[in-house]
Amino acid sequence: MSFSLHSPFVSIGHFHCHNHQNHISPPSTTTTTTTLASPPYLFQQRRETRSVLTLSSESMEICGVDSEGKEFNSVQEMWREEIGEEGDETRKTQWYRDGVSYWEGVEASVDGVLGGYGHVNDADIIGSEVFLKTLLQERLVNVGPNQHLVALDCGSGIGRITKNLLIRYFNEVDLLEPVAQFLDAARENLASAGSKTHKATNFFCVPLQEFTPAAGRYDVIWVQWCIGHLTDNDFVSFFNCAKGCLKPGGFFVVKENLAKKGFVLDKEDHSITRSDPYFKQLFRQCGLHLYRTKDQKGLPQELFAVKMYALTVDTPPKIHRTRSKTTSNRPQIIK
Numbered sequence: 001m002s003f004s005l006h007s008p009f010v011s012i013g014h015f016h017c018h019n020h021q022n023h024i025s026p027p028s029t030t031t032t033t034t035t036l037a038s039p040p041y042l043f044q045q046r047r048e049t050r051s052v053l054t055l056s057s058e059s060m061e062i063c064g065v066d067s068e069g070k071e072f073n074s075v076q077e078m079w080r081e082e083i084g085e086e087g088d089e090t091r092k093t094q095w096y097r098d099g100v101s102y103w104e105g106v107e108a109s110v111d112g113v114l115g116g117y118g119h120v121n122d123a124d125i126i127g128s129e130v131f132l133k134t135l136l137q138e139r140l141v142n143v144g145p146n147q148h149l150v151a152l153d154c155g156s157g158i159g160r161i162t163k164n165l166l167i168r169y170f171n172e173v174d175l176l177e178p179v180a181q182f183l184d185a186a187r188e189n190l191a192s193a194g195s196k197t198h199k200a201t202n203f204f205c206v207p208l209q210e211f212t213p214a215a216g217r218y219d220v221i222w223v224q225w226c227i228g229h230l231t232d233n234d235f236v237s238f239f240n241c242a243k244g245c246l247k248p249g250g251f252f253v254v255k256e257n258l259a260k261k262g263f264v265l266d267k268e269d270h271s272i273t274r275s276d277p278y279f280k281q282l283f284r285q286c287g288l289h290l291y292r293t294k295d296q297k298g299l300p301q302e303l304f305a306v307k308m309y310a311l312t313v314d315t316p317p318k319i320h321r322t323r324s325k326t327t328s329n330r331p332q333i334i335k
């Protein structure tokens with residue numbers, strides 16, 4: 001990947017949006033029931049077993065721009081142009097193929113998967129570790145010393161995150177990556193990493209939109225710098241399915257580039273960079289609870305801002321504040 005403006009990591013300037021209705025409408029009330037394929041790893045069956053959630057056209061009035069400067073008045077307009085009308089499986093398949101082809105032409109190295117910004121690896125890992133540690137302490141409180149923790153590294157590339165972070169905290173890490181040469185490199189990179197009790201277990205050569213993870217296997221599903229390859233419908237569909245793969249108390253971490261506004265379509269690697277409100281809208285459509293967020297610090301100025309989202313399936317119990325008996329039913333001074 002180059003340092004050009006087309007690099008998936010490089011932010012492009014402001015764009016003027018003609019759509020005066022550039023807002024996000026209230027969360028959709030659509031709910032879906034997802035049936036999981038019971039035997040694990042039935043990748044090919046995912047499309048049939050997973051319910052399809054269609055985003056209503058009104059719910060996504062977000063405008064954006066592509067890496068060649070073209071403006072779109074809505075995400076619908078952009079998706080129509082990129083993947084055709086809904087149900088046009090040929091165009092959609094081509095979108096995914098083009099995305100994978102892009103990465104097949106990239107060197108299987110840290111610098112390669114980070115678009116020439118290999119030097120941000122340390123800052124990225126440190127930021128992730130601080131975030132992950134807090135979450136593990138808060139969420140997995142009942143975990144004893146002998147608890148067996150398992151993570152899934154989505155769009156793992158060459159196993160950079162697993163090797164530098166996940167393998168130290170989880171007893172098993174599974175990697176999912178559609179580019180075979182990256183997954184081969186990950187296997188090699190991880191061969192000497194970890195230990196008997198902390199190891200990379202499964203290497204799935206499959207894209208996210210076709211993956212059906214094993215039910216109830218994971219404490220953490222880590223999704224970093226890859227979800228931009230998924231269309232909105234497949235994004236929602238993936239999380240809906242993956243919810244069932246979390247253990248009780250488990251959570252997702254999504255760490256992604258943020259567009260300042262709306263979205264930025266990358267014509268080179270066939271991905272989109274979404275804005276924070278766009279992500280939040282999709283998370284709501286997935287029925288996920290936004291448990292905690294954190295901005296990644298210390299990245300070069302020319303790059304997109306990066307945010308970490310921790311998402312849970314459960315909502316934390318509401319604290320009902322009742323006024324104490326001593327103060328509620330007696331005269332009080334009006335302040």
Ligand SMILES: C[S@@+](CC[C@H](N)C(=O)[O-])C[C@H]1O[C@@H](n2cnc3c(N)ncnc32)[C@H](O)[C@@H]1O
Pocket residue numbers: 096099100103113114115154155156157158159160161176177178179182206207208209224225226229230
């Ligand atoms: C910018 S690299 C990030 C790799 C890794 N997450 C990291 O941070 O080191 C993007 C990765 O997404 C993968 N990818 C592309 N299309 C994908 C898809 N449809 N599903 C899952 N991963 C995909 C690419 O092959 C590539 O490994």
